[in-house]
Amino acid sequence: MTKSYSGRNFVALENIDLDLPRGSFASIIGSSGCGKSTLLKIMAGLTPPTSGSVMLAGQPVMGPRVETGMMFQQATLFPWLTAIENVLLPIGIKSGKAAAEQARQRALDLLSLVGLSGFDNAYPSELSGGMAQRTAMCRMLITDPEMLLLDEPFSALDELTRDFMNMELQRICMSRQATALLVTHSISEAVILSDTVYVMAARPGRIVKRLEIDLPRPRTLDMMTQPEFGAYVSEIRNHLDKGAFL
Numbered sequence: 001m002t003k004s005y006s007g008r009n010f011v012a013l014e015n016i017d018l019d020l021p022r023g024s025f026a027s028i029i030g031s032s033g034c035g036k037s038t039l040l041k042i043m044a045g046l047t048p049p050t051s052g053s054v055m056l057a058g059q060p061v062m063g064p065r066v067e068t069g070m071m072f073q074q075a076t077l078f079p080w081l082t083a084i085e086n087v088l089l090p091i092g093i094k095s096g097k098a099a100a101e102q103a104r105q106r107a108l109d110l111l112s113l114v115g116l117s118g119f120d121n122a123y124p125s126e127l128s129g130g131m132a133q134r135t136a137m138c139r140m141l142i143t144d145p146e147m148l149l150l151d152e153p154f155s156a157l158d159e160l161t162r163d164f165m166n167m168e169l170q171r172i173c174m175s176r177q178a179t180a181l182l183v184t185h186s187i188s189e190a191v192i193l194s195d196t197v198y199v200m201a202a203r204p205g206r207i208v209k210r211l212e213i214d215l216p217r218p219r220t221l222d223m224m225t226q227p228e229f230g231a232y233v234s235e236i237r238n239h240l241d242k243g244a245f246l
């Protein structure tokens with residue numbers, strides 16, 4: 001697949017070929033501007049590729065689909081809706097108010113799954129950054145998507161909350177057999193979560209390395225201290241553009 005931005009006569013993505021088996025977790029890591037977000041938008045059906053296509057369960061992706069859930073760096077909750085109203089929003093938009101009401105218990109279950117029992121009626125201004133991202137995670141999961149597209153979802157969180165959320169994400173993906181594609185700037189996050197890490201380089205945006213991470217599941221945070229983990233981190237670092245990471 002390729003993507004050019006015609007107005008700028010600019011090749012944002014060149015010869016991108018990703019294969020994400022059902023239930024697998026892949027990460028994309030690369031320097032700023034190498035096209036990671038563009039790739040995710042194409043996968044989500046938010047923008048078309050210039051050539052090539054995206055297939056989801058054998059069907060071409062022609063536009064946004066309910067089978068695909070997305071999360072971004074910011075929680076992007078509506079401030080005038082409570083946590084549970086935000087979670088139910090995708091159901092309301094897709095199937096109407098009555099369907100959203102019927103899904104209420106499922107939304108409560110999801111909030112409880114991510115440790116937000118009792119916060120269903122809280123407004124976003126009453127939630128911490130981590131709690132807001134957990135609410136956004138519930139909003140993504142309420143439609144039971146097969147495919148999760150995650151654009152640096154936890155990068156604005158402190159390290160402890162981020163580690164916790166990453167382990168939650170793994171647990172949810174494993175229990176639902178969801179397929180996930182994560183964009184991240186963190187090498188260790190990519191290694192601890194992924195079955196496959198794709199390293200991208202810029203101008204034009206392309207994949208320069210595909211690395212299989214052969215660590216057992218479920219992954220645990222203490223694996224980060226193991227020599228195999230360190231070896232994966234070093235290998236990825238070697239393939240990244242010099243100076244792209246601090």
Ligand SMILES: Nc1ncnc2c1ncn2[C@@H]1O[C@H](COP(=O)(O)OP(=O)(O)OP(=O)(O)O)[C@@H](O)[C@H]1O
Binds near residue numbers: 031033035036205
């Ligand atoms: N709508 C657009 N029109 C023209 N050029 C664009 C558009 N969107 C992105 N680009 C260009 O495509 C390239 C890739 O952008 P993209 O946002 O996908 O990169 P990224 O790897 O996600 O960057 P970052 O890590 O900084 O978020 C950049 O050079 C950007 O300027």
